[in-house]
Amino acid sequence: MIELKDEYWNPMSDVGEPSCQACGCWSPKWDIGEFTDNYEENRPLINDRWEGSSLEKAHIVPHSLGGANSPSNFLMLCRSCHFDFDSEIVTTSRKKMLKIYTWLKERPKKRMEIIEQITGKMCKESKISKEEIIRAMHMKSVVDTIFDENQKVQLEIKEEERAKKYNHIAKNLEEITKIYLDECVAIAKIAREDQKRLDLDLFEWANHIES
Secondary structure: OOOOOOOEEOOOOOOOOOOOOOOOOOOOOOOOOOOOOOOOHHHHHHHHHHOOOEEEEEEEEHHHHHOOOOHHHEEEEHHHHHHHHHEEEEEOOHHHHHHHHHHHHHHHHHHHHHHHHHHHHHHHHHHHOOOOOOHHHHHHHHHHHHHHHHHHHHHHHHHHHHHHHHHOOOHHHHHHHHHHHHHHHHHHHHHHHHHHHHHHHHHHHHHHOOO
């Protein structure tokens, strides 16, 4: 536990379950293998989990400013948190860690605020409700099962348009969120057409595609 001005903060909730030390995101794909009751026996698996995750080693003190390439100078962050951390925080000494700890602690709240702002804007521009966006998020992994061939072609066209619009690898949170939501909007619009064709409300349509 780390003591801040008026409270304590824990930068790592579970050493055996890799997660971003800023926003807390994680993936069940990283939880490989099974632990025993013996910590020493589990250490190789813990290392494998962290190494196998897509988390990145972010330098606390930048390497260009003399920071060491060692675990004591690393934070394990997701891509967007790593990019924003490097953009917003510059320190030449580990003696100024309070600023870094405060940034890390406030990151989850700030992340959600940014996502909410972008979601609201995209809903307004696309005229798709937040409820439809959330439904599309759940549908992303099963579109190959629930969409017919014509709908899949429509989705492929949208993917090609998105690839041209975002013709680089997104790094910061805003770009990653926009690309993700752009895909959800495309799914939601195609789903809405199907919903209207069947003359069902959103709840009935959801039950229809799951049956």
